[in-house]
Amino acid sequence: MTVISSNIRKELFRSINNATGEIREGLRYGIPHLAGEISIEGKEPRVEVVVTVFENTRHSLLITDGGTVRFLFPSEDDNPHRLFMKLWMFLNGKSEGNYIRPGRIIKEPLYEALRKRRFEVIWTSSRGAAGNEYTEVIAVRDGVRYNMLFEMLEDNTFRVIDVKEASRTALKQARSSRSPNGKERHQ
Numbered sequence: 001m002t003v004i005s006s007n008i009r010k011e012l013f014r015s016i017n018n019a020t021g022e023i024r025e026g027l028r029y030g031i032p033h034l035a036g037e038i039s040i041e042g043k044e045p046r047v048e049v050v051v052t053v054f055e056n057t058r059h060s061l062l063i064t065d066g067g068t069v070r071f072l073f074p075s076e077d078d079n080p081h082r083l084f085m086k087l088w089m090f091l092n093g094k095s096e097g098n099y100i101r102p103g104r105i106i107k108e109p110l111y112e113a114l115r116k117r118r119f120e121v122i123w124t125s126s127r128g129a130a131g132n133e134y135t136e137v138i139a140v141r142d143g144v145r146y147n148m149l150f151e152m153l154e155d156n157t158f159r160v161i162d163v164k165e166a167s168r169t170a171l172k173q174a175r176s177s178r179s180p181n182g183k184e185r186h187q
Contacts (some may be wrong), residue, residue: 008038008045011086015049016087017080024052024078032075034087041067051075056165060063060090061086076142100148106158110150113158114139120144126152134161 002023006076019034026032036049052072073090075088077083104156106113114121119139126135138145150158 005040005045007088011045011047012036012038012049012087013080013084015047016075016084017050019075020078020080023075023083026051026053026169027076027078029053031058033059034071034073034075036071037113038069038071038091039067040069043163052064062091087114099148100146100160102160102162104160106150106160107156109156110135110137118142150161 022033030053032051032053034049035052041047045063058074059072060074063070069091071091074085075083075097077086096150100117106162111121113139119141121137121139123138124135125135135150135152137150139148149161151161152158
């Protein structure tokens, strides 16, 4: 979809800006998503956006039907300007966002690709032989630990096989077992 109307951009930003409080609240419980519809039929374009929260999954969906576009987009950023730019690029087919999801092909060194997506790589391990090589990665982003598996297709080209998110509750419990000075509490 190539949307060029400045009215649509203004209305979309206004909707995202108005949803910032709901996004912040949703971040406490899971992964907020923007679900919306943009209709360019008629005299004035119509933009509707609501926030919905999924517990531990991310979904990106874009459906174009005539003059109407429907979308679902993860909104883990509560900065309305950044979120607008990410969504706008997604709507125009210029980005899949910073998401690592099964099936996605990464065409750069794995460590760099993860670092660009704000992951801190904690551990990696490669296994297999040439033509059948896999790399396991443990990484952290925004306080959440991820276990990932990648298949190496060729030098610096990887296919995401699996991504599992560690429980946020387990991480919160681990943090709460520390005293304010950062030392372990013994019970």
